Amino acid sequence: MKAAVSNKIYTVDEYVQEELRSAVRHQFVDGQLFELAGEKRLNNIIAGFFYLLFTQSLKKAGYYVCINDVKIAIPGGAKYYYPDVFVTKEKSTEKTLIYNMNPKLLSRSFPNQPM
Numbered sequence: 001m002k003a004a005v006s007n008k009i010y011t012v013d014e015y016v017q018e019e020l021r022s023a024v025r026h027q028f029v030d031g032q033l034f035e036l037a038g039e040k041r042l043n044n045i046i047a048g049f050f051y052l053l054f055t056q057s058l059k060k061a062g063y064y065v066c067i068n069d070v071k072i073a074i075p076g077g078a079k080y081y082y083p084d085v086f087v088t089k090e091k092s093t094e095k096t097l098i099y100n101m102n103p104k105l106l107s108r109s110f111p112n113q114p115m
Helices: 012-021 041-061
Strands: 026-029 032-035 064-067 071-074 079-081 085-088 103-107
Touching: 012 026, 041 064, 041 085, 041 103
Parallel strands: none
Antiparallel strands: 026 032, 026 079, 064 085, 071 079, 085 103
């Protein structure tokens, strides 16, 4: 993870508002914002594979599969992350359009070789 964007300590509400305005995604950890690097092609291929696999396997069981630009909130409210893919049963609400709190499965790819 990169260094924090600034020394400012943000509240959760400030973070959510900043993310809605920002062209760059940030992870939120204990009040600090960390800018996310752009994804590589291989990350995208891996995430797409998992999205397809999970969607085909879990849709009939009532699960939703989210990819890339949907964040999850870690219980306690002090950490928000963007996994590559996650699976949830949370229904779509105004809140879940911004973040989800109950993922059932997470996938994050870390390819270390260029494609």
